[in-house]
Amino acid sequence: MKTAHPGDVLLGAQAGAIVLPVCDHYSGVEARMKKSLALQADMAEEFGACVFDVTLDCEDGAPVGGESEHAALVTELALGAKPGMRVGVRVHPVDHPAFPGDVMTIAGRAAGSLSHLMVPKVESIADVLQAVAALDAVDAEALPLHVLIESPLAVHNAFEIAAHPRVQSLSFGLMDFVSAHAGAIPADGMGAIGQFVHPLVVSAKLAIASAAHAYGKVPSHCVVTEFSDIDAMRAAAKKAATLFGYTRMWSIHPNQIRPILDAFAPDEAQIHVATRILLAAVGADWAPVSFEGALHDRASYRHFWQVLARAHATGRALPSEAQAWFAGPDS
DSSP, X not given: OOOOOHHHHHOGGGTTOOOOOSEEEEEOSHHHHHHHHHHHHHHHHHHTSOOEEEEEEXXXXXXXTOHHHHHHHHHHHHHTSOTTOOEEEEOOOTTSTTHHHHIIIIIHHHGGGOSEEEEOSOOSHHHHHHHXXXXXXXXXXXOOEEEEEOSHHHHHTHHHHHHSTTEEEXXXXXXXXXXXXXXXXXXXXXXXXXXXXXXXXXXXXXXXXHHHHHTTOEEEEOOOSOTTOHHHHHHHHHHHHHTSOOSEEEXXXXXXXXXXXXXXXXXXXXXXXXXXXXXXXXXXXXXXXXXXXXXXXXXHHHHHHHHHHHHHHTTOOOOHHHHGGGTSTTO
């Protein structure tokens, strides 16, 4: 008799939870966008899977007055990406004059080549509905939305925003969030250390992560602007992953990609323990087991299955006993 797959047995109420690569890399200048796509393909070959998204940026990447030309450029880059890669585009906010043109050009031509469309400065469910209507108007009904939460009002509305079925991920826009407070949050609240200290920033991060998890969506952590400080990057990524509930993080420089992968990936010891516990669970036909003096049942099995799934998604080596769970059509 075929052994039931852990993903079928364990996820239960979270069976529809979305899983995305743990790193979302942003670039908006033509040369950097091309380098990002080339690096994505190279690392996919190295790891055996597409381990980070590339999001081509129109909001900050398009020159003023050149928005339509930039939209055409990112469309061609998306259409020319290597098959199997995950490429998204950040468009302008829904109230920006360039938004309709962005959607018509990019989603209208390249929706089938895109993994997602990122909409910045989403304040409420009304903004989500406007974005959805624009996509539907160009026959891009299947294109998922990622949204940026960048203000106190948006944080207040995060649960309603996360509940919309087209929304796949919520990202925290740290710098806009800080500046939206009219100087009430000091500038170091935007730094690699200060963003984990100031109570208003901390509470916003936790609210966004909670809203995303409540609806099986992916919370994506904000940037670290000190891109030359790899130690600060590693520390921030580890805090986001282990203390704040984020399962994905932005990169704004190629040097940040591998530290994010490392921070969000389980280590060898976690992978080993997860594999042993799940093998014991299989042997008990998913009934409770005692493992090293502790009781485990389906609730903890679910956690350890998610550890292995994250290890697989970040290109980590799995024990031979666990590899079969990711090799077939059920993986």
